[in-house]
Amino acid sequence: MVIEDDAIIGADLELCAADLGFKEVLAARDEAGAVAVAESSHPNLIICDLRLGPEGSGVRAANAILRQGPAAIVFVTGLLPGNELVVDKAGVVTLGKPCDVIGLKRAINRAVTRPAGSRVQVEIS
Template identity: 30%
Template sequence: MSLLARLAPHLPYVRRYARALTGDQTTGDNYVRVALEALAAGERQLPAEMTPRVALYHVFHAIWTTTGAQLEDKSGLEGRNDDASRRLMRIAPRSRQAFLLTALEGFTPSEAAQILDADAHDVERLISEAQTDIDAELATDVLIIEDEAIISADIESLVKELGHRVTGTATTHDEAVDAVARHRPGLVLADIQLADGSSGIDAVKDILKRIDVPVIFITAFPERLLTGERPEPTFLITKPFQPETVKAAISQALFFHPSRQKAAA
């Protein structure tokens, strides 16, 4: 089996991880591209003792930790405004990497330890540290755009458990836009397909014309939005979702959004 055939099923998900880690589609996809180029050129090898998926993430992290600054310089980040540059150049702490690998990507602590070249006990400690940081996140107002009542209720309950406030729910494009007009949210959780056949992506585009707000998309088919071939969402939650996955995505979206960085500066 060719290298590409072995890795193809895992590429959409390593892109998801890279985007969550960097807070940006272009930057995250760039790291993945360079990792694949290094593998194709023989500059990096998939460790034989690892599964293909674990090995791919391991190679990605090797690229991320050894050449990150150079890649960002080459992608022209220094030409952007100061807030965006600081946001994109700020590498997530190792504890956040461990949390994302286990909560967002579903790796076991043992697998995450292989990816990070760490001891499994260290990974457990890193995850605990990340959890503490996440629990300390400032609460925000959340708008939920979801046409399935049960899923919407589950998300609302989870968001409240995390300490946030749900200030609106919507099942269609128009309801979503109206909800934002009534109350400005600090975060939007949006399904891709809505009840009236409209698109959650279109609703978000119209919302972003009015306000600057972090957005997390929810979809049963993440591979359709993680191709690396067009402008795509940075933060995705896959249906059916786990509470830890939602927590990880919310933390990353709030952490990397420009308004969050300004407040922390």
């Protein structure tokens, strides 16, 4: 599942996920939409923008989705240089935008090793 408020970046992330072999890539453009889509689809991987518009939070969306069941999560953000990969002490994976298929694959590989279902705590500055 791709959660990205910018339609062009979202479409690019969806294509990257498809290029990596994901068969069904669902999309949401805001926090509420993401939670609603996840309720009916139960995604096992979430690629999520940290900031979802002026009021939306990818962290809140991710935590709401994790309450529904386990999923690997990769956060993407323009706050880091493109393709920079950061893994914090808790194992939260964040990738800088713009990213490409290789960077996304690397981030996904790191995210799937994180304990399933554990809440994420990310500070957005």
